[in-house]
Structures are given as structure tokens and as C-alpha cells.
Amino acid sequence: MGALSAALGTANGLRSLLPDGLSASRPASSPSSSSAAVRHLTPPSQLSEAELIDGCLAGSRLMQKHLYDRFSGKMMAVCLRYAQTTFEAEDVLQEGFITVFNNLRGFRRECPLEFWIRRIMVNAALRQHRRNAPLVAVSEGEYPQDLAGEEFTLSNYAFEEMLAMVQELAPRYRMVFNLFAIEGYGHKEIGEMMGISEGTSKSQYSRARAILKSKLERLDAHRPNATFRN
Amino acid sequence: MLPSETNHTPPSGPPTGDLEHLFRQKFAEAEVPPRASLWEQIDHNLVVGQNETYRRRLLLYRWVAAASVALLVSFGSWFGLRYGGLSGGKPELAARTAASAQPGRASAVGTDAASSAAERLALGQSAAEAATAAASSTMSSSGMAANNGALAAGSASPQAAGAVLADAAVAASQRAAGFAARLGALAGAEAPRAGRTGTGSGSADFRSGVARSAGAAGGPAQLALASGPMLAAASQSSQSAGYSAALAELDARLAALQSGLSYGRPALLPQQPLVASLTSAPGQPADAEQKETAGRPRRWRLLGSYAASAYSPNADFSRPGASATYSSRNAPVGSPDSYGVAAAEYRQHLRAGLGQRAALTASYTMNKHWTLLTGLEAAEQRASSRTSYGFLDSHHAAVEAGAANMDPDIIQYRAPVSHATYYRYRTAGLPVGVRYGTAKPGVSVYAKVGAVVNVLLNSRAELEGAPEATKVYNLASASSPYRRVQLAARAGAGARYQPANARWSVSVGPTAEAGLNTLNADPNQSVLRRSRPYSVGLEASVEFGGKSNSLLTP
Numbered sequence: 001m002g003a004l005s006a007a008l009g010t011a012n013g014l015r016s017l018l019p020d021g022l023s024a025s026r027p028a029s030s031p032s033s034s035s036a037a038v039r040h041l042t043p044p045s046q047l048s049e050a051e052l053i054d055g056c057l058a059g060s061r062l063m064q065k066h067l068y069d070r071f072s073g074k075m076m077a078v079c080l081r082y083a084q085t086t087f088e089a090e091d092v093l094q095e096g097f098i099t100v101f102n103n104l105r106g107f108r109r110e111c112p113l114e115f116w117i118r119r120i121m122v123n124a125a126l127r128q129h130r131r132n133a134p135l136v137a138v139s140e141g142e143y144p145q146d147l148a149g150e151e152f153t154l155s156n157y158a159f160e161e162m163l164a165m166v167q168e169l170a171p172r173y174r175m176v177f178n179l180f181a182i183e184g185y186g187h188k189e190i191g192e193m194m195g196i197s198e199g200t201s202k203s204q205y206s207r208a209r210a211i212l213k214s215k216l217e218r219l220d221a222h223r224p225n226a227t228f229r230n
Numbered sequence: 231m232l233p234s235e236t237n238h239t240p241p242s243g244p245p246t247g248d249l250e251h252l253f254r255q256k257f258a259e260a261e262v263p264p265r266a267s268l269w270e271q272i273d274h275n276l277v278v279g280q281n282e283t284y285r286r287r288l289l290l291y292r293w294v295a296a297a298s299v300a301l302l303v304s305f306g307s308w309f310g311l312r313y314g315g316l317s318g319g320k321p322e323l324a325a326r327t328a329a330s331a332q333p334g335r336a337s338a339v340g341t342d343a344a345s346s347a348a349e350r351l352a353l354g355q356s357a358a359e360a361a362t363a364a365a366s367s368t369m370s371s372s373g374m375a376a377n378n379g380a381l382a383a384g385s386a387s388p389q390a391a392g393a394v395l396a397d398a399a400v401a402a403s404q405r406a407a408g409f410a411a412r413l414g415a416l417a418g419a420e421a422p423r424a425g426r427t428g429t430g431s432g433s434a435d436f437r438s439g440v441a442r443s444a445g446a447a448g449g450p451a452q453l454a455l456a457s458g459p460m461l462a463a464a465s466q467s468s469q470s471a472g473y474s475a476a477l478a479e480l481d482a483r484l485a486a487l488q489s490g491l492s493y494g495r496p497a498l499l500p501q502q503p504l505v506a507s508l509t510s511a512p513g514q515p516a517d518a519e520q521k522e523t524a525g526r527p528r529r530w531r532l533l534g535s536y537a538a539s540a541y542s543p544n545a546d547f548s549r550p551g552a553s554a555t556y557s558s559r560n561a562p563v564g565s566p567d568s569y570g571v572a573a574a575e576y577r578q579h580l581r582a583g584l585g586q587r588a589a590l591t592a593s594y595t596m597n598k599h600w601t602l603l604t605g606l607e608a609a610e611q612r613a614s615s616r617t618s619y620g621f622l623d624s625h626h627a628a629v630e631a632g633a634a635n636m637d638p639d640i641i642q643y644r645a646p647v648s649h650a651t652y653y654r655y656r657t658a659g660l661p662v663g664v665r666y667g668t669a670k671p672g673v674s675v676y677a678k679v680g681a682v683v684n685v686l687l688n689s690r691a692e693l694e695g696a697p698e699a700t701k702v703y704n705l706a707s708a709s710s711p712y713r714r715v716q717l718a719a720r721a722g723a724g725a726r727y728q729p730a731n732a733r734w735s736v737s738v739g740p741t742a743e744a745g746l747n748t749l750n751a752d753p754n755q756s757v758l759r760r761s762r763p764y765s766v767g768l769e770a771s772v773e774f775g776g777k778s779n780s781l782l783t784p
Binding site: 061064065068069072073074076077078080081090093094097098101102150151152153154155157159162163166181182209212213216 | 245246247248249250251252253254255256257259260261262263264265268269271272273275276279731
């Protein structure tokens with residue numbers, strides 16, 4: 001980058017290439033502006049997390065866009081799991097990213113940024129769930145103690161098929177299943193997050209699991225090389 | 231019943247797993263690009279939210295600035311009335327007289343005019359009127375008094391007010407210009423709204439007027455850099471001009487946003503955080519300010535607090551062996567018993583007085599609930615008692631002073647009438663403490679404990695009806711009967727309120743303080759039987775800084 005800077009001459013020359021108005025408004029004598037200019041010439045994919053975060057904290061819209069581009073695909077997949085429709089998922093994604101940018105200053109950089117953003121998305125999904133989910137009483141019925149035992153061949157199922165199965169679950173089942181099976185929260189934590197008892201969380205999870213299992217079995221039944229074993 | 235972490239992959243064949251493993255594997259690295267226009271919506275919402283934040287912050291700054299000016303002017307007025315007497319009560323007239331007597335000295339006239347404006351503000355008039363008064367009194371020196379003052383005082387036209395404000399700033403120099411610009415910015419709090427609801431042109435002209443006044447203030451400020459004594463005033467003036475310019479710019483942008491001109495068009499919105507321009511003086515690189523902000527630890531906050539309490543010095547000047555009590559009413563002055571009786575009488579009538587404390591505290595957030603506190607504070611405590619012996623403190627000096635003028639026939643006995651004694655102690659302290667509470671927005675409760683090291687800067691004891699007996703000790707007084715360094719433990723609790731998305735909060739609650747050592751320097755009692763000062767009162771504080779939301783529950 002130093003060679004590139006020398007080849008282009010002064011920092012003013014670099015700034016003239018910048019699309020971001022913030023950098024262009026900085027004084028020419030400032031060393032930080034030239035480093036920022038060089039940074040802006042770096043392909044977005046090569047920017048480190050720290051550079052992205054610092055750029056966002058400095059108010060650069062371009063860096064915010066880079067950060068969004070880097071994580072929006074993964075986070076959309078997360079939001080789709082918690083939402084019933086794509087529109088709903090996009091609402092959650094939008095709310096989540098606004099929270100991310102508004103709270104980025106509080107990110108302590110003790111864990112990968114993706115984990116932190118993912119948690120924000122889950123929280124946004126929970127808020128959306130609280131707003132939308134009807135208060136349907138679900139009985140804390142019995143649930144099977146031994147839930148494991150079956151085996152599925154991973155390559156037999158496509159992401160889209162499994163996403164559709166999860167999205168078809170009732171909202172509470174979907175939330176509990178995602179939080180427990182995918183995010184790895186315990187039932188006690190899930191109960192606190194959703195405002196339900198630990199037993200209710202377990203019950204809803206077992207029902208969600210049973211539904212998903214039957215759907216997988218139905219899917220397998222239509223395939224010649226089904227490998228489901230119970 | 232945690233989801234299985236084991237991979238049930240057999241040694242040969244395709245990988246398999248239980249249901250949880252299947253879903254986790256499929257969802258782990260999945261990516262689904264959202265629709266392309268979603269970023270534009272997010273960007274638009276960010277811009278709207280940012281402007282809303284700036285608007286609220288601007289409102290807060292205005293309130294704080296107005297409150298500071300009001301406090302300063304109130305204190306200044308009180309101080310002037312209390313200590314200046316009637317001779318200093320006509321500053322306005324003096325300023326006007328000075329202006330007409332020395333028409334050639336514009337800077338002196340400007341300074342006096344600003345003083346006059348400040349006095350007018352103290353009398354309850356509006357900021358706009360005060361600024362206008364500065365302008366009109368300045369103009370009167372060159373024979374151009376006209377009726378601009380009356381015109382702007384009516385606030386009928388923001389345009390006229392802006393012009394007058396600008397003229398005031400151009401005419402006055404250095405400090406006067408900075409002061410007028412600052413008052414202009416304050417006056418702008420109401421005038422632009424009037425312009426906005428009206429034709430709109432008046433509002434724009436008013437802003438340009440304020441901006442011109444800011445620029446005019448910056449000019450002489452830079453010229454004044456050559457003169458050493460005026461350096462501080464010049465920089466203050468320059469900074470004030472910068473604030474005013476930034477306020478005017480920010481208000482104009484907000485107005486444009488509200489009128490829909492820039493709604494949803496990021497190109498028209500500020501590319502640079504307006505707070506940076508608001509807090510940086512002209513000529514100062516914005517980068518340096520941003521670096522400073524970025525380098526500041528986010529866990530640090532700043533608190534300003536005030537406490538009013540009932541304070542009891544609880545001092546005991548009695549000496550061992552002096553068994554006399556207040557009931558031995560006829561102890562003659564000068565007898566061995568007289569000191570004991572006077573000391574007992576002092577304690578008998580000792581009453582708590584008002585204790586006030588102002589503190590500037592830095593707080594460091596250790597974790598979600600615990601915060602460390604330290605800072606500086608200044609306090610003033612008052613108390614009262616009564617004496618028949620002219621007893622003020624352990625020196626008993628007033629007894630002799632009073633006795634010297636007494637009739638020899640009655641000198642042997644105490645005076646038949648007791649007089650009130652008044653005590654005032656001024657201290658500076660270094661508090662340390664720890665607070666338990668939550669940093670979440672909304673209403674919450676807190677509790678804190680700590681200790682403080684106080685240095686007694688000054689103490690004063692007055693005897694009613696005998697001003698010559700007044701005794702004053704300062705830090706250097708070797709004969710002071712009071713302890714110079716005092717330790718105290720402190721505790722408090724109360725309620726805290728933080729508006730949503732705000733970086734400030736207010737707290738109020740009861741506080742109590744107990745001295746760990748005695749107020750008097752040489753207590754004669756055993757350690758366990760000593761009486762120590764204490765106070766109970768209410769404390770209010772405002773906290774700035776930190777982050778607006780909790781990290782864990784964004």
C-alpha cells in the first residue's frame with residue numbers, strides 16, 4: 001500500500017479517487033486521512049473486521065455498506081429460520097442491522113463480529129416474535145425423554161427443503177427449535193428469553209422435533225435411496 | 231437434553247447424524263442474499279435515526295447552555311448584591327455612561343455593553359433582548375442608536391433580530407463579540423421556530439445573522455492572538471463562535487430534513503458527524519477531535535452532583551477531669567469550671583445546619599452492575615449553637631475578649647443572656663466509592679457506598695452581637711482547633727432515570743455521611759467515646775457519557 005501511495009503521489013490524489021465524501025472532506029495534511037484513503041482502496045473482501053468496525057465507528061457509510069455486504073447473506077439465512085415469510089425475515093434483518101450500527105461502539109471485540117451480529121439478529125427475531133405471536137396456550141404435555149437415536153444422511157436434504165420445514169412450524173415451536181437445536185441455548189435460558197417456563201420450552205421442543213422428524217420421514221419415503229434409520 | 235454434539239458419521243459411506251446435527255450442519259454456513267434494495271432502506275433508517283439523535287442532543291445542549299448561563303448569572307447577581315453593595319448595583323447605567331463618554335474606544339464599549347446585557351439577563355429579560363441591548367448601547371457611541379433595540383426587543387421579526395445580532399457582533403470586539411454570539415445562539419432557540427412557521431425567509435436570515443455574528447467573533451479573536459493577556463479570552467470567543475456556527479448549520483440541516491427536501495436522499499445529508507463539527511472549534515482539524523473521542527475509554531462517564539443535607543459537627547470540646555456540666559450555671563469566668571461549663575453548654579445547644587456539596591465525579595463501569603466512582607468535591611457545612619460564655623471553640627478566646635470589656639463587678643459570673651453562635655466549615659474532598667445499579671434505560675434504582683478524604687480549607691465561627699469575636703481559621707492557621715484532614719464514610723441510594731437511547735441519566739436519592747474521625751483536632755475522650763460529625767440529606771446527580779444501550783441486550 002505504501003508503494004501504491006507513492007505511485008499516486010499526494011494524499012490529495014488518493015482522495016480524489018474516493019467515493020466516500022467523509023474522507024474527501026478531511027484535511028490534506030492529516031496522516032490519518034491518507035491511511036484512510038489507502039484503506040478505502042482495499043477490496044472490501046480483504047478488509048479486516050477491525051478495519052470495518054473502525055470505519056463504521058468513524059461514520060463512513062461505505063464501511064457500513066461493506067460490513068452489511070459481508071454479513072447480510074448469513075444473517076438473512078438466520079432470520080429466515082426464525083421467520084415465517086421472506087418479508088418477515090427482511091424486517092428482522094433490517095431491525096437487526098440498525099441495532100448493529102447503533103451499538104457497534106459497545107462491541108468489545110472479545111468474540112468474532114459474526115457471533116455478536118448473530119446474537120443481535122436472534123434478539124431482533126425474539127422481539128418480532130413477541131410482537132407478532134398470538135398468545136396461544138400450548139399445553140405442557142408429555143414429551144419423549146429419548147429424543148436421539150435416529151440417523152439421517154446429511155447429503156439427502158437440501159437447505160431449501162429443511163428451511164421450509166422449519167418455517168412451516170408454529171411460531172413458538174419454530175423459536176424454541178431454533179434456539180435449542182441450532183443456537184445451542186438451554187431450555188432454562190429459552191424460557192427466560194421467551195417468557196415461558198422451562199417445562200413449556202421442553203414440551204414445545206419435543207413437539208417441534210416430532211413434527212420435523214415426521215416430515216423428514218415423509219420426504220425420505222419418496223426417495224429410492226432413503227437412509228433414515230430408527 | 232442438550233443437542234447432540236457428536237457426529238454420528240460411520241467409518242464409511244456418506245456422513246449421517248441425528249436430527250439436530252442434520253439441521254445444524256445445513257444451517258451453519260447457509261447464505262441467502264437479501265433483496266438488493268434492503269440496504270437502501272437500512273441506510274435511510276440510519277440517517278433518520280442519526281438526525282433524530284442530533285436533534286435530541288442539540289436540544290439537550292441548548293438546555294444545558296441555558297441552565298449554565300442562568301446559574302452563572304444568578305450566582306453573579308447574588309454575589310454582586312451580596313458583596314458589591316449598592317454602589318455596584320448600577321452596572322447598566324455605568325456601561326451606558328462609559329459608552330457615551332468614550333465613543334472612540336469600541337472594545338471597551340463592547341465589553342461594557344456585554345456586561346450590561348448580562349445584567350439585563352439577570353433581571354429576567356430574554357436573551358434576545360439582552361443581546362440587542364448590547365448592540366444598541368454600542369451603536370449609541372457613534373450616534374447611530376436609532377430604534378433597533380426596541381425593534382428586536384419586540385421579537386416581531388426574526389430577520390431584524392438576526393441583523394441586529396450580527397451588527398452587535400461586528401461592532402463589539404474580542405470578548406464582547408464572543409458573548410454576543412453566544413447570546414445570539416441562545417436567542418435562536420425560539421426565533422428560528424417562529425421563522426419556520428412563518429414565511430421561512432426570516433428564519434434563514436436569522437441564521438445567516440447568527441452565522442455572521444459567529445464569523446465576526448472569530449475575526450477579532452484571531453487578531454487578539456498577538457496580545458498575550460487576551461489569549462484565553464480570544465480562544466474562548468473563537469470556540470463560542472464555532473459552536474454558534476455549528477448550531478446554525480445543524481439547525482438549518484434539520485429544518486431542511488423536516489421540510490422533506492432531503493428525506494430519503496443521503497447525498498444531501500451530513501457526510502461528517504455533526505457532533506464533531508459541533509464540538510470542534512474553527513481551524514481545529516476534525517480528525518484530531520475524532521481521534522480524541524475514539525481514544526476515550528467508553529466505560530468512563532462523568533457525573534455532576536449536588537447534595538443538600540443536615541450536617542451536625544457533633545464536636546465535643548470537653549476536657550477530662552472537667553466534670554462540670556451545663557447545670558453548674560454559676561461557674562465564674564476564669565475558674566477551672568468555666569471552660570467545662572461553656573463546653574457543655576456548647577454541646578447542649580449544638581444544632582445541625584445546612585450542608586451543601588457539589589461534586590464532579592468520574593465513574594468507571596466495571597461490569598453490568600458495578601461502577602467505581604472518584605472525583606473532586608467542594609462542600610460547605612453550617613451549624614449553630616448558643617453560649618453564655620462567649621465560647622466559640624476550645625480556645626475559649628471569646629470569653630477573655632468579652633470579659634475585658636465587662637464591669638469588674640459582674641465579670642466573675644456568666645452573662646445572663648445567651649447568644650447564638652454560628653459555624654461554617656468549607657472543605658474540598660476526594661471521594662472514592664462503588665455503586666451498584668443498572669445501566670439500562672428507564673427507571674432503575676442504585677445504591678452506593680464509599681469514603682471521602684476532606685481537607686478543611688476554611689472555618690468561621692461567629693458570635694451573635696459580637697462581630698469582633700469572629701474567629702476564622704484557614705488551612706495555614708496553626709491554632710485551628712479543627713482537624714485539617716477528615717475522613718468520612720458515605721452511603722446513598724435512590725432512583726435513576728435514563729431516557730431511551732440517551733447517553734445521560736439523572737439520579738436522586740437520600741445520602742448519609744458519617745465521620746471516621748472527630749471534627750475537633752484534639753479530642754480528649756477515648757477512641758470509642760468520641761463523637762464524630764455526620765450528615766443526612768438528599769443528593770441529585772446528572773451523568774454523561776457511556777453507551778446508550780446495554781451490550782448484551784441490544
